[in-house]
Amino acid sequence: MTQAPPCCEENLPPVLVITVDEMAAIAKALAHPARIRILEQFDECVPRVVGDIVADCRLAQSTVSEHLRILREANLLFARKDGPRTWYCVRRSVLHAFSRALDDLAIEPVLHQASGH
Amino acid sequence: MTQAPPCCEENLPPVLVITVDEMAAIAKALAHPARIRILEQFDECVPRVVGDIVADCRLAQSTVSEHLRILREANLLFARKDGPRTWYCVRRSVLHAFSRALDDLAIEPVLHQASGH
């Protein structure tokens, strides 16, 4: 276990709004227990290397690498190469934007009425 | 368009916590643009019949019925039969529980530190 670099997300632009297609793409990336557990492994803003992530899954290295690719392409993880290793960290702003978009799908009646009809 | 009955969710118990497998199952149900759009169709707490939902999708009746089944089995929709029709409405508490669980995946560092390490 190597010394972790600072959080990877710090210099990325914050995510504000999401389209329906983007929501579906993010949901698809989350649609597997192994991928949820991988995200759960991340503590706060601390990046992790693939080897450690693999060690905490009961799956082949190639399978975990594939799950990481899926999470990365959905912008739920950010990858930073560091010599032979790759550090991953969670894109919390994307997760939050998705969670907010879900809440908007389920707007409270009272809020809806308050905005004018 | 028939007169809608009162909200279907009113007498269902609220959803509090979700397991990893349940999160993945909900995400899988959300992992298709057509299903997100179906949820978007619902206004506040107003139930809808299948015919109206089909009319707002560009998909065959059988395809929409299948999407509704998937949303229903993930507890994102609740169905109530009324004569030859079926009224659907959104289970907002499930959507909210899922959204909260996602936020927990992305706990802010400051909150995490405040709870003791």
Add this chain to the structure above:
DNA sequence: CGACTCTATCGCTGATCGTCGATTTGTGAA
């Protein structure tokens, strides 16, 4: 240079998904 480590990608398999038309089931009306 060669040997080794770390990670990503390839190729394959079986399983599941998305879509449709056709059919079935259930209900109410004539």
Add this chain to the structure above:
DNA sequence: TTCACAAATCGACGATCAGCGATAGAGTCG
């Protein structure tokens, strides 16, 4: 009963997914 209608289910098809071992490529250390 007979008919019409609403919705669910069936059967089939191609497409995509999840898993693995094997391999490739990039980097490090002697």
